[in-house]
Structures are given as C-alpha cells and as structure tokens.
Amino acid sequence: MGLRDWWRRRRGGPDDAVTSSPHPPTEQDVLASLNRVNAMLTEGNAPPVVTARVVRIARTIADTLPRIRNLGLGSQEGYSVVATATTYLPEAVGAYLRLPRDWADTRPIDGYKTSLMVLVEQLELLAATMDKILDAANRADAQALIAHGMFLDAKFGSASDGGPDLQLGTP
Template sequence: MSSVAPARGGTDGRPSRALRRAVVEGRVVRRGRTGGRQRAVAPPEVVSRRLRSRTWRAANSWWLAIPAVGLQWLAFLYMGLRGRRPLWVVSALGYFLANGAAFALVSQDALLLNVLGVLLLAGTWGLGLVHSVMANSTWLRIKAAFTGEEVPAAPAPAPVEPAAPADPVVALQDRLQEVVRTANRNGGRLPDGAVPAVREVEDVLKPLLAHVAKRGADVEELHNLEAIVTEYLPGALGHYLDLPEEYALTNRGPGGTTPAEELVTQLRLLVDGAKDLQRAVYDQDARKLAVQGRFLDAKFRRSDLDL
C-alpha cells in the first residue's frame, strides 16, 4: 500500500473528507505525532485483522437494526456524519422526506391515498434496508481504519551510505567464474572439447585479470576483456545450450558443420584471442619498462654525472 500525507481533520478531531476517502480507497494514512506517539489511522495489519474477524464485523454492524425498524434516515444520517460521506447524508434526507410523505398520505381520509402511503412506506423501508446492507462493507472499512489504535511512532530511517563504485575488473573476475561454473554444470550437454576450452580461457584470463587489477586497466584493455568475458564466451555457451541436444549434435548447417562443432571452433578462437590479449598487455608493460630504462640510461649516463 502507498502512503499519503496527512490531511487536516475537523474541529471535532475526526479526519477530513479527503482523509476518509483515502481510507475507503485502501490507502494507508497516518496522523501527526502527539507526545512521541502517533495515531494509527489506517495501519494495514489492524484493518486486515479487524475485517477478517467475524465477531468484530458483527459487533460493528449493529446499526443495521436501525433501518430494519424503518428509521433508514437516522442510520444514514449517523453514518454520513461520522464517516464524512455527503452522499449518505443526502440519502438520509431522501428517506426522511419519503417517510414523511408516506405518513402524510396514510393520514388522509381517502382510501386510495392511504394505499399509496402504505406502498410508499413499504417501498422506502425495503429500499433503505437493501441500501443499508450494501453500504455496510464500506462502513466497516471506515470503522476498521478510524476506530483508533495507538502505536509507537516509527523511528526515522537510518541514512543510507552511498555504495562505493564497483571495481569493473573485480566484476569481470566474478563473471568469468560464473561462466566457468555454467560450463562445468552443463558438461554433459556440451560437446567434447568444449569444457576444456572454457577452462583454458579461464587459465589465460584469470592471471591476466589479477595483473590488470593490480596495476589498473586502461580503457582499451578493459573493453577487450569485457568483450570476451561478458559477451563472446557466455554468448557462445548460451546459444548452444538453447538448442535441443540431439539437434545440436547432428544437424549440419549451410557450412557443413554441426552446432557442436561450431561451438568448439568458436571456443578455440576465444582461447587464441585470450592469449593474444594476454601477450598484448604484457608486451605493453614490457615496452613501458624499456622506455623507462632508456630514459634512465639517458638521464644518468656517466657523462651527465661528470662535474
């Protein structure tokens, strides 16, 4: 359920019309705090418990006896004022006028007018009784939400610390482990050579990711690693596992290969690609070391140090 802001009540302390309407529509509404406690205007657990209780419903449906004895107007006047529902007050006025007209006709000397008065009185009584039974469910919801029950004021929520940005390399390490677990779990469905190829990719990328995480990855390295770990490798496995096992092993496509053979071929290409990427990263670091060596050699050559 959603919460809405408190609305002001009347001078008699009862909730306002907007507040009543929110309860009838099933929204939770809370009143302001008083002395560290707050009025439970519509706590869901209280409303639900009361409405499920047959004893409570019967005890709060006593007002149906009022229209049963012909005082429909009094019952709807009471509910309309307590529930702040203008339509019920208008209904009370209509029943009052109808009863008054019926009694006026019955008191006449003409027999026809007496019969019309009796019919109007009986019709008003029947209509009011049916109307009361239909309105009782709405009245019970209002009673369940507004008969009041003190509950401790909810403590203020603790401030949420903003989460630290996730390390993309750590995320790639976790993703790689997840892909390997998927391959191991489906080893019975994958063709021969598929699981060893996936593990070979892991053997290449796992130390590479640890190396990159230690010194920091540049944009191009991160892009290439993400492509293998999050797209190419899980994509190949996922597309294959989506196929029926027999189809993947026996059906040959336009190129003359089965999906199983195509998967193994792609995995071998990924092994080669991972090795190429590993070599490129290590070569780049080696070049950096060589560049620094040449700089130091030029900077600290003996001739430069001679006075």
C-alpha cells in the same frame, strides 16, 4: 504500457522508464561472470572439447585483467576482454547448452558443421583474440621496462662501463 514496462512491474522494478545506468564492470564482476560460465558448463554437462577451450579463455582473461590498466581501461582491448567475459563467452556457451546434446553434436546446422563445431570455432576465435590482447599487455609492460632502463642509463651511465664512480662514505 509496453511489454518492457509490464515485465519491470512484474519483477518489482521501477515504474518509470528512466533508470540509472549500470556501473562499468569491475575485475570482480568479470571473474564472477567467468565463474558463472564454468557453472554453466558443469550443469550442462558440456563436452571436454568445449570445457578445455573455455578454461583456456578464462585463464587468459584472468591473466590479462591486472594488465588492462596498462592498455588503458577505455581501450578497445580492455573493452574486448570485459565483453568476452561478460557477454560473448556466456552467450556462445549458453546458446549451445540450451540445445539437446545429441542433436547439437550430430546435426549439421551450418553447411556440414554441427552446433558443437560452430561453438568450437567461436571459442577458438575468442581464445586467439584474448591471446593477442595478453601479448599486447605484456609488450606494454616490457616497453615500460625498456624505457626505464634507458632512463637509468641516461641518468647513471650504462652497467657495461661500470656506471658512475660513486664514492659513498668518503668525504
């Protein structure tokens, strides 16, 4: 019996190693994960510089979620949004918050960078990536609008030339 089996038994899980695979995260799962990160920030008394960046990322993810369908649920962009909300963001924030605040904010750990500086860089990267994905999703919607306009123009003529001469209500 391995450590994993022992731990599973202690927690009341199934004895066999074969378990059903978890379902893909839903929009509600993603939003719940963002809410948990927000609670971590509040409970951990995170500095405003961290909270502001996390709020920005969470807002962008929430704005992107309804548009992921246009990018394709199995797309790299869709995966990145879900993984950021459910894994990347919680892990980065959690690792920082587990450190003693004074130590994390004043002691260099990576050259001259403190844990706070490292976290802010990570959050900036996540924010820039989520912004790019939201832009891509919006461009997909805009392209659909353009394509529909081209269809309408081909079907009914352009609005600039008055469109088709429809004689509604006359025999």
